[in-house]
Amino acid sequence: MEDVSFESEISKTFSAQKSNAILLRESTSSQRIQQLEKLGDWIKSHQEDIRKAIHADFKKPYAEIDISEIFTVTSEIKYAIKNLKDWMKPKKVSAPIPLLGTSSYVQFEPKGNALIIAPWNYPFNLAIGPLVSALAAGCTAIIKPSEMTPHASALIRRMVGEIFEPELVAVFEGDVEVSQYLLTKPFDHIFFTGSPAVGKIIMKAAAENLSSVTLELGGKSPAIIDRDIDLQDATSKIIWGKFVNCGQTCIAPDYLLVHEDIIEAFVEALKAELHKMYDPKNKGIENSKDYARIVNEKHLNRINFLLADALTNGAHIAFGGRMIASGNFFEPTIITGVTDSMEVMQEEIFGPILPIVSYSDLDSAIKYVNSKPKPLALYAFSNNQEALDRVFSKTSSGGAVANDCVLHFLHHELPFGGINNSGIGKAHGHHGFLAFSNEKAVLKQRTGITSSKSLFPPYGFAAKKIIQVMLKWF
């Protein structure tokens, strides 16, 4: 009987992609654009299938699917198609004086065969966004979607099967076991999106084959709220950024640091915005079609534990706190009286709980942020330019946004990613293309000093003289 274990299927596909990756080194921009167009066309003609699949996984509202799963990918495709020819052009560099007479350029060659491991929270966007960059760079790719969103995962497999030959793009569904087997293979690049804990496992496995990695990780992204703000504007943006996707967003504001002078008014304004967005007719947020669900029971219990632990240790609920186990509903929840010893301030919440911590002066808020691992995103709200500049220059984070949240993800010209605990490497647009490209240094010798061989042994008077001149002047 034929052996059809996932191990043998993976090994077969990996070998086929490895051979194909060598041929793809010579692929032209129009060949790559053709692949990107096929992907874009499929997405355009199957939008309803994408909506249905993701909605089936955690009741994500269609409007949120359109903007955060479909638009994010189609706009990435359009941007890559528009710019690919430029990105692929070798970049000429001028010669330093000792190498005059040579000519040099940077050649962007495809890294080769790539592995893309995706999380569940934006299951389509975070699997297919990196694929766009991989195809633009001329790589092959194996995608491992998350097992926690099975409908989205099956749709991705179907889509890839309908568009691509397996030696260019293939999908392997499954859990940790499949992921770990894939990680034994010597991929040229691994693009992982997920938690810092699993990111460490990926990096260790990559080290075995010295595969390069892009790690798009998570963590606690703070929002610092100055005393001088437009209350309604700031609170509406924070409520949207926090509770879109039911708080399951890597760049959602995890917690707020609010100036003590405005904390009461701020909490009241947050509550008013929550009502306005999710319960304008007082029917209960569980009846809102615009609010997603927690992905599964395990995460529902985890979120509930975080809230229970905070309340036991003295936090207060300012809004929400209700959970309905059937259907994995967890109300948008705001808590105050939070201290650092609570679990909710120690681990990434990744759910709809918004803890609020007060501070008395901006430097103490900055000091607090700097006492934690570097976040994926940092948000600052203030009408005072000097305060914003101070926050951004005294803290370190993967990205930063003033007077809004989450939007930097949509900006193709900005490198998206974290730093250290929140990630390694950058994604999106040209940065995504570079992540999957080897920037090869090419030098062509012509008539330079170095071609005269006067620097070769035996080192005579002339060689020593030239070296002295180089040491002194260049």
Ligand SMILES: NC(=O)c1ccc[n+]([C@@H]2O[C@H](COP(=O)([O-])OP(=O)(O)OC[C@H]3O[C@@H](n4cnc5c(N)ncnc54)[C@H](O)[C@@H]3O)[C@@H](O)[C@H]2O)c1
């Ligand atoms: N930086 C970003 O762009 C970004 C985007 C979305 C989510 N995230 C982060 O992802 C996390 C949530 O997603 P998640 O729960 O799916 O993350 P996760 O790390 O648990 O899983 C991500 C992927 O890794 C696989 N995996 C899990 N354990 C593994 C193991 N031991 N060995 C090999 N593979 C393994 C999973 O099957 C899944 O496909 C959060 O921390 C969030 O902040 C980051």
